[in-house]
Amino acid sequence: MRKQILILLGFSFSLIACQQNEEIGSVEDNANPNELTTRAASMRRVPTQAEKDNLKKDFPNLDxxxxxxxxxxxxxxxxxxxxxxITNKWIDPESFYNDxxxxxxxxxxxxxxxxNYEQTSTEGSNATVDGWGTSSIDMTHGSVVYSSGTWESKLGRYLRITHKRSELSGTLYGRILVSFIESRTKTDMSEIKELAKQIAQEDIELSxxxxxxxxxxxxxxxxxxxxKFNDLFNSWNEEISINPQTKYSSSTLAYTTLPQFKEMQAMGKNIIPLIMEKLLDEDNFFLLPxxxxxxxxxxxxxxxxxxxxxxxxxxxxxxxxxxxxWLSLSGN
Structure with a gap:
């Protein structure tokens, strides 16, 4: 029930953000209402020197x-x-531009x-979301407007930061390839409530x-x-969090490029029960690939x-x- 309420509240807050453009107070330097409502105005902080060093190394164009x-x-x-x-689920990006x-x-x-969102010019000033990619078959990232001239990005598993619009350009995310604005079609609140109810019904709690x-x-x-599996898993999980190619990635498929993944894959179907055991902790969803x-x-x-x-x-x-x-059909 608590999850259902949180989901519904999240939808209601986001709805306000999509349908209203007026300022919401003077919190956090007049940050974007969408940003404020979805994360409940959590506090900003200055990055540590170590964080600055890491970010500068991996995003050379970032001030x-x-x-x-x-x-x-x-x-x-x-x-x-x-x-x-949305802040309660991980959504892998589609790799292909049109998708x-x-x-x-x-x-x-x-x-x-x-x-929903409508496509708009990447050169204009009205965009609220930018889509990034290294090519039309490798879409990598999404950033959202924070306030006038400032954007915000969740960097894979890593921090969420503010930045100037194109400062994350480089080898990791590529460049801005597409931009969006919120759809002008008015959202019916009754639809949101029904959708929230449907999602809540789909929410799974294992017995x-x-x-x-x-x-x-x-x-x-x-x-x-x-x-062997546990050692490889722990090593893999650690590598995901420190390797720039995976640390900042929004796609769990990027994790499959690491050598530990290949070694676990080579262990074959015998480790499936061990994978299932890890998946009992929802934070380990990245084991799905x-x-x-x-x-x-x-x-x-x-x-x-x-x-x-x-x-x-x-x-x-x-x-x-x-x-x-797996439990219901595998016969294990």
């Missing part, structure tokens, strides 16, 4: 002496979700954002019995296999059809749904 940290590092949500006003645009054009339907069943299956795995790479039975994988409401769930809920599906 690190003129940025603020607006959110701490977390893997709960990424830049795509945040640019849509990426469709994500924003249908943000309300696909992900439960309070509004104690389901969790114990997974734990029991994992306990049967050979100790040497379990130790490993499961998909190892699992050869398509009936034991979660996939979505276009327009499927379950797309709304995000990667965390998808992980729990995967565990439930």
């Amino acid at each position: 690190v002496n003129n940025i603020s940290v607006t959110g701490e590092a977390t893997g709960t949500y990424n830049c795509i979700a945040y640019s849509m006003g 990426f645009i469709e994500q924003y054009k249908n943000a309300k339907t696909l992900y439960g954002s309070s509004c 104690d019995a389901e969790k114990q069943a997974v734990i029991d299956k994992a306990a049967n795995i050979n100790c040497e296999v379990k130790t 490993l499961y998909d790479a190892i699992q050869t039975d398509s009936q034991l994988k979660i996939s979505y059809k276009k327009g499927d409401a379950k797309i709304l769930e995000g990667e965390q809920n998808k992980a729990k749904r995967t565990v439930r599906l």
Whole structure:
């Protein structure tokens, strides 16, 4: 029930942001109302020197002496979700340019954002969201306007920061390839409430019995296999957080390029119960690509059809749904 209320409140707040342009108080240097309402006006802070050094090394065009940290590092949500006003789920970006645009054009339907977005000129001053990519087949990032002349980005698992519009350009994110504004089509509040209700119904909580069943299956795995897997997983997770190619990435698929992933994949289907055990912690949703790479039975994988409401769930809920599906159909 608490999650349902939070989701509904989040939608209501984002709705206000999409339909109103007036200032909301004088909090945080008159920051964008959309930014304020989606993160409840959390405090800004000055980045530490170590953070400045890391950011300058990885984003050479960033003026690190003129940025603020607006959110701490977390893997709960990424830049795509945040640019849509969502902070409770991780949404992988579509790699292809046209598919990426469709994500924003249908943000309300696909992900439960309070509004859809319309494409606008990348050269204009009216854009509220920018989409980044290294090419038309490698879309990488989404940034959102913060206040006049200032933008904001959630950097993968890492910090959320303010920056000038194009300062993140470079080898990691590429450059701004597309820009959006909130759709002018008025959003019906009754639709938002119904959508929130639908999403709440889709929210999964694994039962104690389901969790114990997974734990029991994992306990049967050979100790040497379990130790090797855990060591590789811990090393992989650490590498994700320090390697610039993954640390700032909004896509969990980027994590598959690391050597530890390849080593775990080579261990084969025997480690699936161990993957399921890790997925009991929703913070480990980034293991889903490993499961998909190892699992050869398509009936034991979660996939979505276009327009499927379950797309709304995000990667965390998808992980729990995967565990439930595996338990019910695998016969393990």
